[in-house]
Amino acid sequence: MTINVNKDGEKLVLSPEGRIDTVTAPEFSKAIDDNISGVKDLTIDFEKLEYISSAGLRVLLTTQKSMSKVGSMKLIHVSDVIMDVFNITGFVDILTIE
Amino acid sequence: MKEITLEAKIENVDKVIEFVNEELDALGCQSKTKIEINVAIDEIFANIANYAYNPNIGKATVQVDASDDKKSIIITFIDEGVPFDPLIKKDPNVSLSVEERDIGGLGIFIVKKTMDKVEYEYKENQNILKITKRINI
Numbered sequence: 001m002t003i004n005v006n007k008d009g010e011k012l013v014l015s016p017e018g019r020i021d022t023v024t025a026p027e028f029s030k031a032i033d034d035n036i037s038g039v040k041d042l043t044i045d046f047e048k049l050e051y052i053s054s055a056g057l058r059v060l061l062t063t064q065k066s067m068s069k070v071g072s073m074k075l076i077h078v079s080d081v082i083m084d085v086f087n088i089t090g091f092v093d094i095l096t097i098e
Numbered sequence: 099m100k101e102i103t104l105e106a107k108i109e110n111v112d113k114v115i116e117f118v119n120e121e122l123d124a125l126g127c128q129s130k131t132k133i134e135i136n137v138a139i140d141e142i143f144a145n146i147a148n149y150a151y152n153p154n155i156g157k158a159t160v161q162v163d164a165s166d167d168k169k170s171i172i173i174t175f176i177d178e179g180v181p182f183d184p185l186i187k188k189d190p191n192v193s194l195s196v197e198e199r200d201i202g203g204l205g206i207f208i209v210k211k212t213m214d215k216v217e218y219e220y221k222e223n224q225n226i227l228k229i230t231k232r233i234n235i
Contacts, residue, residue, distance in 0.1 A: 019136075022108045022144035051133045053140040054205035064196055081133045088211045089204055090192030 003031040010040040010071070017048040020056030029059045036063075040071030047077035057091060064095060074098055099163040106158035106177055108147045114160050115139050118173060121162045125171065127233040134212040135171070135231055141205035142175050142184075142227060150179025150225065169234050170214065175227045182225055183218045185210070 001018035012035055020028050036042070042063070046052075052060075060075075067073035074096040078086070086092045102117045104110045115136050122132050139160075146158050161174040184206045192207075210216050215230035 019140075021137075021140040022111055022147075051137050053137045053144075054201065054208060055140075055144065057204060058201040061196070061199055061201055068196060081130050084134075084212070085137065085208060088192070088208055089190075090194075090199075093193070094196040094199060 001027060003028065005031060005035055007035055007039070010038060011043075012036065012039040012041070013043045013045060015045040015048060019050050020052040020059070022053060022055045025053075025055035025059055028056060029062075032059065032063055036066075039067075042067050042071070042073040044073070044075050045077055046075055046079065046082060049079070049082065052082055052085065054089075057085075057089060060091070060095065072096070099161055101159055101161040103157055103159040105155050106143075106147045106150055106179070107155055108144055111140055111143045111147070114143050117160065118162055121164075122171065122233065125164055125168065125233055127171070131231065131233050135173070135229075138209045138213055138229055138231075139173070141209050142229070145182075145184060145205065146175060146177045146179065146225075149182060150177045152179075165230070170230050170232045172228060172230050174229075175225075177225050178223055179225060181220045183220070184227065185216060185218050 001016055001024040004015040006013040014031060016028055064073055076098050078097050100121060104113060118139060150156060156179055159176040163172045165172060187203050189207055190203045213229045213231050217228045219226050
């Protein structure tokens with residue numbers, strides 16, 4: 001997995017490519033931790049993401065919890081197959097997906 | 099039937115996925131189904147790697163077979179770790195708010211919801227978890 005990071009003041013856009021799974025979820029988490037300081041508007045772009053497993057959902061949940069306190073977080077370009085996982089797990093109700 | 103045996107550690111999950119995907123490609127599995135199966139493998143193999151032999155490292159065997167009518171794929175995960183039936187765990191409450199949500203049990207829940215059949219048995223000191231997924235509609 002590679003993660004593109006685009007930070008502009010209080011805005012941060014993260015674009016993970018490949019898979020967020022058991023092996024790569026810690027890298028995804030680290031990319032957020034390393035860049036989140038001072039961010040109030042977080043966008044995670046899933047356009048080039050193949051899939052996400054529960055290890056990645058854990059990171060999204062933690063991040064959503066902390067962003068809810070200081071600003072906003074949204075996911076964009078979510079594919080049908082990833083959307084299915086969000087539906088099954090109820091994440092569709094706790095995340096902002098555009 | 100084809101099988102692969104490797105150390106049950108999370109770094110090996112890619113090898114298992116690659117091994118299964120070869121078979122899925124040979125059977126003409128469509129991309130969405132393949133991704134669902136890949137996620138299921140990640141969840142199950144991670145469980146084995148994290149818990150079966152903890153804190154030691156043991157072996158896991160993954161078998162792949164097509165059903166008799168070639169319409170489904172059957173993937174069997176075998177380990178000799180502590181007996182653990184992931185299917186007896188209660189399904190997580192997926193309607194809680196973000197503050198109340200806990201991630202526990204979500205992995206196997208995704209497997210149950212996306213696969214057509216998930217079966218567990220403990221036999222001859224082995225955990226045997228079998229998933230079946232229809233691949234051709």
